[in-house]
Amino acid sequence: MKLRYFAWLRQRTGLAEEEVEPPPEVHCVADLKHWLADRHPRFGEVLAAPGVVRCAVDQEYAEDDTPLEGAREVAFFPPVTGG
Amino acid sequence: MKLRYFAWLRQRTGLAEEEVEPPPEVHCVADLKHWLADRHPRFGEVLAAPGVVRCAVDQEYAEDDTPLEGAREVAFFPPVTGG
Amino acid sequence: MIRLLGEPFDPAAEIARFTTDRQDVGGIATFLGRVRDRVGELRIRALTLEHYPGMTERKLAEIEAEARRRWPLQDCLVIHRYGRMEPGEPIVLVATASAHRAAALEACAFLIDWLKTKAPFWKLEETDRGARWVEARESDDAAAARWEKETAG
Amino acid sequence: MIRLLGEPFDPAAEIARFTTDRQDVGGIATFLGRVRDRVGELRIRALTLEHYPGMTERKLAEIEAEARRRWPLQDCLVIHRYGRMEPGEPIVLVATASAHRAAALEACAFLIDWLKTKAPFWKLEETDRGARWVEARESDDAAAARWEKETAG
Numbered sequence: 001m002k003l004r005y006f007a008w009l010r011q012r013t014g015l016a017e018e019e020v021e022p023p024p025e026v027h028c029v030a031d032l033k034h035w036l037a038d039r040h041p042r043f044g045e046v047l048a049a050p051g052v053v054r055c056a057v058d059q060e061y062a063e064d065d066t067p068l069e070g071a072r073e074v075a076f077f078p079p080v081t082g083g
Numbered sequence: 084m085k086l087r088y089f090a091w092l093r094q095r096t097g098l099a100e101e102e103v104e105p106p107p108e109v110h111c112v113a114d115l116k117h118w119l120a121d122r123h124p125r126f127g128e129v130l131a132a133p134g135v136v137r138c139a140v141d142q143e144y145a146e147d148d149t150p151l152e153g154a155r156e157v158a159f160f161p162p163v164t165g166g
Numbered sequence: 167m168i169r170l171l172g173e174p175f176d177p178a179a180e181i182a183r184f185t186t187d188r189q190d191v192g193g194i195a196t197f198l199g200r201v202r203d204r205v206g207e208l209r210i211r212a213l214t215l216e217h218y219p220g221m222t223e224r225k226l227a228e229i230e231a232e233a234r235r236r237w238p239l240q241d242c243l244v245i246h247r248y249g250r251m252e253p254g255e256p257i258v259l260v261a262t263a264s265a266h267r268a269a270a271l272e273a274c275a276f277l278i279d280w281l282k283t284k285a286p287f288w289k290l291e292e293t294d295r296g297a298r299w300v301e302a303r304e305s306d307d308a309a310a311a312r313w314e315k316e317t318a319g
Numbered sequence: 320m321i322r323l324l325g326e327p328f329d330p331a332a333e334i335a336r337f338t339t340d341r342q343d344v345g346g347i348a349t350f351l352g353r354v355r356d357r358v359g360e361l362r363i364r365a366l367t368l369e370h371y372p373g374m375t376e377r378k379l380a381e382i383e384a385e386a387r388r389r390w391p392l393q394d395c396l397v398i399h400r401y402g403r404m405e406p407g408e409p410i411v412l413v414a415t416a417s418a419h420r421a422a423a424l425e426a427c428a429f430l431i432d433w434l435k436t437k438a439p440f441w442k443l444e445e446t447d448r449g450a451r452w453v454e455a456r457e458s459d460d461a462a463a464a465r466w467e468k469e470t471a472g
Contacts (some may be wrong), residue, residue: 007441061375079455082440087232142221162302165287182331189356201343
């Protein structure tokens with residue numbers, strides 16, 4: 001699974017993307033966040049704050065309960081500020 | 084007093100403007116319309132239809148009860164369709 | 167700024183000039199009204215806009231002043247044609263600039279809605295079946311009325 | 320039509336090209352977002368827009384399709400920059416064309432509201448006091464939510 005990080009979340013992980021193989025107990029976005037908190041402690045710090053970390057699974061916006069089965073690409077980023 | 088007619092009301096009177104001296108009993112816009120109905124019968128025909136003839140007194144939109152005292156210019160026209 | 171023109175104008179050139187030099191503008195909204203070549207099944211050959219010289223300039227200035235009173239506009243432009251125009255020709259251009267987009271967008275919609283219902287212009291269409299004066303539309307009154315409730319405030 | 324650009328573009332030239340040849344267009348609305356030189360008291364030296372390649376194009380296309388589904392648009396253009404820009408430079412241009420003005424104006428406002436809240440862009444401001452990521456504004460969510468109720472319908 002490819003993970004991508006954008007904006008200041010990229011600065012928290014220190015990388016724009018990485019390939020990972022999460023353990024079998026990672027079923028949904030919330031599980032993945034929990035697993036990533038150990039991997040990237042500075043990313044983990046902000047995961048608990050509501051509305052700060054948004055997620056997309058295979059380039060569609062996702063929620064904590066979005067399943068990850070078959071997902072190839074998961075991205076984490078702050079709320080968007082384009083336009 | 085100068086009278087001005089616009090759009091198809093101009094075609095009804097057959098003139099774009101005229102100078103008139105209404106009799107002393109013409110106090111307001113409604114009085115003037117009544118007096119003009121005799122002067123321009125084809126204009127008079129449409130005066131009764133509600134919302135068809137609009138009026139401006141000295142270049143401000145006016146209603147039937149708008150007084151004409153001191154008015155120098157009165158205009159009649161259909162509802163506006165610009166923009 | 168208000169311009170009432172008897173000759174064609176180039177809307178893209180006007181937009182290009184509008185607030186070009188300013189760096190404090192965050193949003194620019196524009197609306198351009200053009201002569202259409204048909205209305206329903208009817209082909210339009212030309213459109214002639216008659217107006218009320220004197221009162222027109224006054225009303226356009228009032229409408230611009232009202233927009234500037236309601237929204238924090240950094241600049242505002244209204245160009246309105248009169249006379250005879252052919253399909254594709256510009257009739258009216260409204261442009262508004264503000265630090266934030268909501269003010270620019272709302273003021274632009276307000277200006278065109280009020281121009282349609284408060285400025286003394288009348289449209290004569292030349293069609294395949296002769297000339298006819300365009301009738302006022304209720305939808306235009308409704309659009310203008312959206313902004314009416316705020317006038318008293 | 321959607322264009323995602325890493326280089327500057329000329330909004331006036333884009334507007335000049337937009338639907339120029341069509342005679343059935345009655346109204347064209349545009350919105351241009353530009354980099355401002357200050358936010359409150361803070362001077363802005365530059366703005367860098369990061370985006371999510373792949374997802375951005377997808378979301379922009381979805382947003383355009385939604386606008387065309389909701390309003391009878393004759394044409395629709397969205398140009399969005401990414402990368403580094405200086406004050407005065409265009410960030411985003413939206414243009415909509417329709418036979419009638421209400422459709423063009425509403426679709427234009429809708430497009431910019433949804434772009435602001437649904438397209439994966441992030442703004443980094445370089446200020447006199449260092450660089451900072453722009454935070455999402457509640458007013459943008461509220462503006463986008465205006466159009467949300469119609470999605471189900």
